[in-house]
Amino acid sequence: AVTCNTLVAGLCKAGSFDKAVKLFTRMAERTKRNSTMVTLAAANALIDGLCRAGRVDEALELVFEKCKDKAMINAVTYGILIQGLCKSKRVEDGLRLLEEMSTSRGLNPDAATYNSIIAGFCELDMVEQALEFFSNVTQGNKCAPDPVMIGTLVNGLCKSGRSLQALELLEEMDRVGCQPSSQVYCLMIEELCNSGEADKACKLLHETLRKGRAPANTGTYTMIVDGLYKTHRPEKARRHLKGILSSSLSAPSVVTSCAIIDGLCKSGRFSEARWFLHSMGQMGSKAN
């Protein structure tokens, strides 16, 4: 039965609705007793498939009108519908559903569901409302700040040209022990470089290296190196690059220093690359 759930979900994602529905009905028929959890997961996958196909209203109708069985609705069902609404820019409807699920069904929204709302606001260029919603949820102890929410907000703020505010949020959340994925740091660094704040980007990279959350791709390093020399005096650029060599608890890894040298070479700064290699030696980092 568990594999059937996964299968239904997979068929939906692959766009084969009919097959998924067929499988689902066969599952439902065979279900003897007490496997409501199992078919619930499959039903949710189907609802999600409908939403992703842009058929949110059909999904809503299915859940709230055609389905009399309360056991076939859980918090994930609501989460899916709320996401569906938000993705079709109907955040207000999503909020209504969010309200309903706790007040009239006693279901608790989780971080994923709250995040759908935040993402919905961002998509509508309503970052201000997204931030307000986020602080209501977290300050009101409904939900702890979540790494995904931070990612959503950072993305939203950056996309609306407020990268410095995004950085502030990132730092603030870091202080309360909430850090997003390395992809989000990657995005943040890119945005900072593009808005002439390569020095801040470099500092952030330094932080992520210390925390083991550094972006893994070399493109990020290239951007920082390029940005540093483009927007700052060479002395300042060197100081920032040196910052990565020093003051970390452990020496930078071979991949880190390689990536920096790579970035210097790719932007044609060969003498700077030689300088960096030399500095590495002075600071006790070995090249390979």
Added chain:
RNA sequence: CCCGUUAAA
């Protein structure tokens, strides 16, 4: 336990 959330290459 299985189903839903943001994100770089």
